[in-house]
Amino acid sequence: MRDVGRPQAMSNPRADRVRNVAKLAGRPTRLKRGQFLAEGPQSVREALAAHRQRAAPGGRPIVSELYVTAACLERFPEFEVELPGTGFRLVTDEVIAAMADTVHSQGVVAVCSTVDVGLAAMLSKCPRLVAVFCRVRDPGNAGTVLRAADAAGADAVVLTSSSVDIYNPKAVRATAGSLFHLPIVLGQDYQQLTDQLRQHNLTLLAADGQGDQDLDVLQDESARRHVLQKAAIPAGSKDRIGAASSPGLDEPTAWIFGNEAQGLSATELSSSDYRVSVPIYGSAESLNLATAATLCLYASARSQQRIHTAVGQSPAADRRQ
Structure with a gap:
């Protein structure tokens, strides 16, 4: 100095x-x-x-x-x-x-x-893991989930027009610098956004406490699918898993996270492909947004990392370029 x-x-x-x-x-x-x-x-x-x-x-x-x-x-x-x-x-x-x-x-x-980018520019990079904030209002929550998305190796974060301003000082502090690490898209209309994400081959998973898909089960299926693929078991084998009624966490995915108090509305849920719940084994009534989002993002990240590692690639190294 x-x-x-x-x-x-x-x-x-x-x-x-x-x-x-x-x-x-x-x-x-x-x-x-x-x-x-x-x-x-x-x-x-x-x-x-x-x-x-x-x-x-x-x-x-x-x-x-x-x-x-x-x-x-x-x-x-x-x-x-x-x-x-x-x-x-x-x-x-x-x-x-x-x-x-x-x-x-x-x-x-x-x-x-400001460092946000346009939706078209983000989608042109062929993202495999995206976090969507739908009516997320608390700046601390938004910043914390953005930080978790960065840590999980997500390719982008998208906020709807009804969500908090990510440049709110409290939100910026909660990101702990992750705001500068990955593409952020702001001010999106929810319905138009989901249409665009689906057109770019992203499966839309809504984080929902009442969802009919269990996150733990999906992780087990993803792990087993990976083992079968490594063993080169034919697709027609009786051991084949991953029916169309169950999403594959290793596929390109957009996780949708709703309002802290109300979650996602019935209309918002109907725009997703699957509703996924995080199982609760103790007596807690529910998980807060940041905790649930972190678990969901890491579940997909781990499944996707298995696939890329198997073929000698690193999605974290290639993303955002």
């Missing part, structure tokens, strides 16, 4: 620049500017990494402004950077507190350009 020639820290929390950054906590300003805030070391670190990748081939820069306190730089000197299109400013604790959405700021805030 350099000390020589470092400019004096911004110290006025009422300055116009500070107020302009703080306004990004509100959705109207985010929509108008096409920008949002990334706060905290992990989110900012991933934003900068994405910025470097995008700036190299001449793409749209992601981070336009970076504000860091001296205390934060002592812990994370890598944030004192000079990147194309990015302005670095040292600020006081009072200034960062005025900019940040959190009660206790971690000392670093980045102003970022």
Whole structure:
């Protein structure tokens, strides 16, 4: 970390620049500017990494402004950077507190350009695992499920027009940087979306507590199918499994997750191909959205990984390119 020639820290929390950054906590300003805030070391670190990748081939820069306190730089000197299109400013604790959405700021805030993509562009990559948020309203839930989708190796996340703004500061924090890792599609009409997904050969699985397909059974069937395929058992064998009435988790799949309190409506469920429930073996009434979504996404991811591993491919390495 350099000390020589470092400019004096911004110290006025009422300055116009500070107020302009703080306004990004509100959705109207985010929509108008096409920008949002990334706060905290992990989110900012991933934003900068994405910025470097995008700036190299001449793409749209992601981070336009970076504000860091001296205390934060002592812990994370890598944030004192000079990147194309990015302005670095040292600020006081009072200034960062005025900019940040959190009660206790971690000392670093980045102003970022929105990173969502169009549905057609996402589908052109032939995704095999997609997470769809239908009327998901809580920003913390949305961010957590997006992070789980990233960890499971999903190819994209899609939010309907009735879902939360993924650039909400709480949602961005909950993604822990995953917001910058995979394609995100926003503002989709649910019916048109499901039609498009099906036209691109994605099986639509609705996560539903009352679903007639059991996730554990589907995982067992997927594992057994993989064993039979490795053993090269003929398709007409009496051991063949995977009837048309049962979805294959190793197939290209779009998981649909509904509202936290209401789930998916009857109309929304009717647009899916199958309704899948996560079995509950204890006394809990239900699972929360983030937990159920994580289990569903990992079930598909594991089944798909088996297929790609068997033929020497890695979907995680090939996706999103």
